[in-house]
Amino acid sequence: MEWLALLMFICVCLVLLAGYPVAFSLAGTALIFAAIGVATGDLHPALLKSAFSRLFGIMQNPTLIAVPLFVFMGVMLEKAKIAEKLLTGMAGLFAGTPGGLAISVVLVGALLAASTGIVGATVVTMGLLSLPVMLKSNYSTPLSTGVICASGTLGQIIPPSIVLVLLGDVIASANRDAGIGGDPVSVGDLFAGAMLPGILLVVLYIIYIAIYARVKPDDAPAVAKGIKQLSELQENTSQSETMESSSAPASTNGFELSSLLLPLILILLVLGSILAGIATPSEAAALGAIGATLLAIYYREFSLERLKQVVRSTTKTSSMVFMILIGASIFSLVFRAFEGDDAIREILSGLPGGVFGAMVVVMLSMFLLGFILDFIEIVFVVVPLTAPALLAMGVDPIWLGIMIAVNLQTSFLTPPFGFALFYLRGVTPPDIATAEIYRGVLPFIFIQMAVLIIMAVWPEIVTWLPSIIYK
Amino acid sequence: MKSLLSKIFYQLSNITVITGQLVSWLTVAMVVLLTLNILASWLFKSSSILVSESITWMHSANFLLAAAYTLNRNEHVRVDIFYAKMSVRAKALVDLLGTLLLLLPVSLFIIWASWSYVSLSWRIGEVSAEAGGMPATYILKGFLIVMPLLLVLEGISQLYRNFCLFTGENNIQDKTGVQ
Amino acid sequence: GQKQECGDSAGASAQQETIKWNMVTTWPPGFQGLGTGAEHLASLIGELSNGRLKVKVFGAGELVPALQVFDEVSSGSVQMGHGAAYYWKGKLPAASFFSSVPFGLNAQEMNGWLLKGGGLELWQELYAPFNLVPMPAGNTDVQMAGWFNKEINSIDDLKGLKMRIPGLGGEVLKRAGGNPELIAGGEIFSALELGRIDAAEFVGPYNDLAFGFYKAAKYYYYPGWQEPGTTLEAIVNKQALESLPQDLQEIVKTACLIANLDMLAEYTEKNNQALNILVEKHGVQVKRLPQEVLDHLESISEKLVEEQGQANELSKRIYASYKDFKQKANAWKVVSQSL
Ligand code: NA
Ligand code: NA
Numbered sequence: 010m011e012w013l014a015l016l017m018f019i020c021v022c023l024v025l026l027a028g029y030p031v032a033f034s035l036a037g038t039a040l041i042f043a044a045i046g047v048a049t050g051d052l053h054p055a056l057l058k059s060a061f062s063r064l065f066g067i068m069q070n071p072t073l074i075a076v077p078l079f080v081f082m083g084v085m086l087e088k089a090k091i092a093e094k095l096l097t098g099m100a101g102l103f104a105g106t107p108g109g110l111a112i113s114v115v116l117v118g119a120l121l122a123a124s125t126g127i128v129g130a131t132v133v134t135m136g137l138l139s140l141p142v143m144l145k146s147n148y149s150t151p152l153s154t155g156v157i158c159a160s161g162t163l164g165q166i167i168p169p170s171i172v173l174v175l176l177g178d179v180i181a182s183a184n185r186d187a188g189i190g191g192d193p194v195s196v197g198d199l200f201a202g203a204m205l206p207g208i209l210l211v212v213l214y215i216i217y218i219a220i221y222a223r224v225k226p227d228d229a230p231a232v233a234k235g236i237k238q239l240s241e242l243q244e245n246t247s248q249s250e251t252m253e254s255s256s257a258p259a260s261t262n263g264f265e266l267s268s269l270l271l272p273l274i275l276i277l278l279v280l281g282s283i284l285a286g287i288a289t290p291s292e293a294a295a296l297g298a299i300g301a302t303l304l305a306i307y308y309r310e311f312s313l314e315r316l317k318q319v320v321r322s323t324t325k326t327s328s329m330v331f332m333i334l335i336g337a338s339i340f341s342l343v344f345r346a347f348e349g350d351d352a353i354r355e356i357l358s359g360l361p362g363g364v365f366g367a368m369v370v371v372m373l374s375m376f377l378l379g380f381i382l383d384f385i386e387i388v389f390v391v392v393p394l395t396a397p398a399l400l401a402m403g404v405d406p407i408w409l410g411i412m413i414a415v416n417l418q419t420s421f422l423t424p425p426f427g428f429a430l431f432y433l434r435g436v437t438p439p440d441i442a443t444a445e446i447y448r449g450v451l452p453f454i455f456i457q458m459a460v461l462i463i464m465a466v467w468p469e470i471v472t473w474l475p476s477i478i479y480k
Numbered sequence: 481m482k483s484l485l486s487k488i489f490y491q492l493s494n495i496t497v498i499t500g501q502l503v504s505w506l507t508v509a510m511v512v513l514l515t516l517n518i519l520a521s522w523l524f525k526s527s528s529i530l531v532s533e534s535i536t537w538m539h540s541a542n543f544l545l546a547a548a549y550t551l552n553r554n555e556h557v558r559v560d561i562f563y564a565k566m567s568v569r570a571k572a573l574v575d576l577l578g579t580l581l582l583l584l585p586v587s588l589f590i591i592w593a594s595w596s597y598v599s600l601s602w603r604i605g606e607v608s609a610e611a612g613g614m615p616a617t618y619i620l621k622g623f624l625i626v627m628p629l630l631l632v633l634e635g636i637s638q639l640y641r642n643f644c645l646f647t648g649e650n651n652i653q654d655k656t657g658v659q
Numbered sequence: 660g661q662k663q664e665c666g667d668s669a670g671a672s673a674q675q676e677t678i679k680w681n682m683v684t685t686w687p688p689g690f691q692g693l694g695t696g697a698e699h700l701a702s703l704i705g706e707l708s709n710g711r712l713k714v715k716v717f718g719a720g721e722l723v724p725a726l727q728v729f730d731e732v733s734s735g736s737v738q739m740g741h742g743a744a745y746y747w748k749g750k751l752p753a754a755s756f757f758s759s760v761p762f763g764l765n766a767q768e769m770n771g772w773l774l775k776g777g778g779l780e781l782w783q784e785l786y787a788p789f790n791l792v793p794m795p796a797g798n799t800d801v802q803m804a805g806w807f808n809k810e811i812n813s814i815d816d817l818k819g820l821k822m823r824i825p826g827l828g829g830e831v832l833k834r835a836g837g838n839p840e841l842i843a844g845g846e847i848f849s850a851l852e853l854g855r856i857d858a859a860e861f862v863g864p865y866n867d868l869a870f871g872f873y874k875a876a877k878y879y880y881y882p883g884w885q886e887p888g889t890t891l892e893a894i895v896n897k898q899a900l901e902s903l904p905q906d907l908q909e910i911v912k913t914a915c916l917i918a919n920l921d922m923l924a925e926y927t928e929k930n931n932q933a934l935n936i937l938v939e940k941h942g943v944q945v946k947r948l949p950q951e952v953l954d955h956l957e958s959i960s961e962k963l964v965e966e967q968g969q970a971n972e973l974s975k976r977i978y979a980s981y982k983d984f985k986q987k988a989n990a991w992k993v994v995s996q997s998l
Contacts, residue, residue, distance in 0.1 A: 028563025029578030030556035037582025040589055058736040059723045060593040064624055066724030068540040077539060081507050181870065183689065288518060295514035324504035324542055328550040329557055331543040345722060425561055435557040443561050596734050609749035611830040617749065
């Protein structure tokens with residue numbers, strides 16, 4: 010019956026490829042297997058009832074409430090065309106620099122990432138904010154979507170990150186479990202450890218974009234001229250919608266500074282209130298949503314009709330994200346009911362090759378599992394099974410935690426099953442081919458791998474900061 | 481006959497759409513209440529457990545009761561590497577089979593799994609475990625029955641629509657249904 | 660699920676069936692003392708039954724979230740659970756008495772009340788409508804008042820104090836003018852470190868050391884007035900228990916008794932080691948709450964605890980039995996702890 014669990018993994022991949030919505034494909038395939046299990050007597054139906062408790066847990070998870078709130082903020086910034094102003098304003102800083110708009114997307118993405126920490130929300134927000142602007146500025150579709158996906162997943166690694174909070178909890182208990190008497194690990198340690206690798210990722214993304222823009226200037230044009238075109242374009246559309254908008258403060262002269270500063274202040278306030286400990290991510294997200302609405306009012310882009318669009322769009326996106334979580338949760342329940350967790354444990358404990366071999370296999374399997382399972386499932390299913398063995402072999406717990414976080418981030422970027430790609434696909438116009446999105450993220454996957462190798466060769470990049478902060 | 485069926489299935493979808501559009505306004509309430517709660521905690525150093533739990537309720541009602549509406553609007557994400565290139569008939573077939581083999585079983589499963597927990601909660605009049613929290617926990621738990629019920633309604637409506645598309649009936653063109 | 664397979668040919672009972680149970684817990688996987696206590700209970704059942712009853716343990720979130728353990732065992736989807744009764748206070752206000760209430764019984768007294776003073780029978784009566792059979796299965800001993808970044812010198816220092824303190828302790832703090840905050844175990848550290856809260860109570864030195872709170876807070880206050888000796892529970896689905904052969908039913912009950920004793924022994928041994936490390940190695944300042952503050956909190960607690968025992972006739976009997984035992988125990992405590 011353990012082999013049924015493994016077969017289920019393969020089948021769900023095939024079912025997903027048919028194209029029915031991910032949420033119902035994950036749960037539905039698992040239920041078909043569960044039915045087989047019940048028929049053969051390998052699975053007791055009563056255990057499946059605990060699906061209720063898992064779903065109820067998703068509803069009550071306080072950290073996840075940040076998702077709709079951040080989406081609200083993102084949709085409002087997008088629909089009120091503030092995101093466009095921010096990005097063009099940011100790109101104005103890079104005026105004349107080829108690839109400047111993409112670089113500003115990375116920077117805005119890193120800022121949002123630092124404030125949200127939720128992959129779904131960041132990717133969706135970034136997709137809504139920046140994709141239309143990049144495409145209008147004649148950026149190539151693969152580069153645009155690649156940059157957005159990659160910057161969107163930065164939320165996992167740049168603190169404060171929900172992945173790191175959950176991972177910190179599990180790694181800390183695995184560390185106690187391993188019984189090696191080392192120093193205890195906290196979520197704070199993981200936050201500190203993630204700082205330098207997160208910055209390194211951002212820097213490497215930017216270097217890649219700069220090189221790309223030099224090699225293929227047509228795919229990533231400098232936007233010195235583009236800003237004006239965009240602002241004109243904006244004028245035209247808003248005039249056609251409401252007559253008053255011609256007298257909006259965001260008129261052509263003096264528009265660049267305020268359009269850059271106001272949204273930037275908003276994002277920094279959101280981020281700052283979390284880092285300063287004044288607000289939780291959900292609270293900060295609510296403040297961000299209010300702030301975005303106030304900005305929309307200030308720019309005379311607010312109306313009841315627009316609010317209606319915002320709440321509907323927010324609701325559909327939030328529902329999409331949470332239904333995937335629900336689907337993954339039912340899948341993972343059936344996987345456990347087939348004792349798939351035991352199968353994983355057996356496979357890993359029988360591995361040859363010492364620390365290096367074990368580490369490679371664990372990283373590889375988490376990478377593959379990241380296609381199917383949400384990070385919450387991986388953190389709760391795979392890490393407790395594998396981490397104690399690795400820690401007992403002498404692996405540093407903070408380093409292990411960050412390696413896992415970057416690894417999962419890479420997994421979520423990897424076609425065809427990366428979650429970030431699903432989320433982005435959900436907010437891109439249908440005329441963009443999925444294959445283009447896949448092509449666009451490939452270079453960023455290589456950057457991720459490079460950072461994993463760098464961290465493997467020089468673990469100090471992770472362990473140095475925590476070691477000085479708490480001394 | 482055909483047009484009568486169309487009308488019936490249109491009305492089924494209408495229920496899910498109206499529900500989804502109504503609960504979408506809860507996002508505004510969440511933003512406002514959460515902001516007020518933060519201001520209260522900054523200004524008066526006190527925050528209300530009742531308010532923060534009510535936000536959890538609104539959040540749950542929002543994403544659960546809008547799941548069928550989101551399906552109606554075709555906004556549940558797909559792995560569409562192949563799907564995007566399929567003909568209208570092939571897409572209709574995928575959706576037909578998906579609704580029958582995946583969506584409807586999942587919805588019925590969630591109802592089955594939730595029933596005893598919701599009725600237990602109802603029987604004992606469960607309230608929040610936190611002092612001053614929300615009453616009537618069974619309503620919150622009950623969302624996990626309403627959500628799949630709405631999905632079943634929308635699923636039945638989609639079965640009809642995709643069946644017509646698959647068999648080549650022209651009177652259903654708009655896959656997203658009610659506007 | 661409750662699957663039945665042919666047993667291994669090991670031992671005398673060659674052809675006897677192996678019964679498999681699942682146990683869900685309210686503890687993170689591998690959590691020292693509490694989580695490992697649940698695992699110890701499961702392995703005891705396996706060993707005492709010579710492998711005839713195998714119990715597989717799931718940490719919080721592995722199968723279901725921590726706070727769904729009660730519902731899960733009640734519905735019969737799993738056969739057994741491990742947690743603490745005060746988590747079910749939203750369903751059963753009187754449940755708190757069977758784990759710990761502020762200024763209530765200490766560990767030794769809890770065992771006395773539950774096992775010999777009629778407490779267990781009341782507990783069984785309380786859980787019976789839910790198809791659940793409860794058993795004491797561990798005790799953390801007295802806890803600590805918590806980690807503080809603000810000194811507590813008077814009753815006024817409690818006013819506006821933002822503290823992570825769940826359950827009845829939190830309600831007492833609220834009535835004393837403080838702000839109890841809802842924060843999960845894994846998030847306490849960052850909340851303390853970032854200054855979102857002034858203080859947090861968790862368990863005692865053994866667990867607190869491992870969570871590294873000494874890095875995030877200055878003072879470590881005692882005594883743990885909010886939890887003077889918390890009993891952990893094993894809950895078993897009634898049908899699952901009754902479907903076992905008589906000897907296996909006895910083995911489950913006996914294993915719980917052993918686990919109950921063993922966890923208290925573990926906390927007694929590890930707490931003093933950990934406190935020593937906290938003070939000697941990490942330079943933690945251990946402080947006692949002023950008597951004035953304790954007296955104030957106790958007077959609030961007495962009223963609140965009485966309210967917990969008013970919901971219905973059974974709640975009133977539970978409160979009466981608990982109060983009666985406590986009064987007698989107090990008299991004995993004066994005598995017995997005079998050495
Ligand atoms: Na983050
Ligand atoms: Na405690």
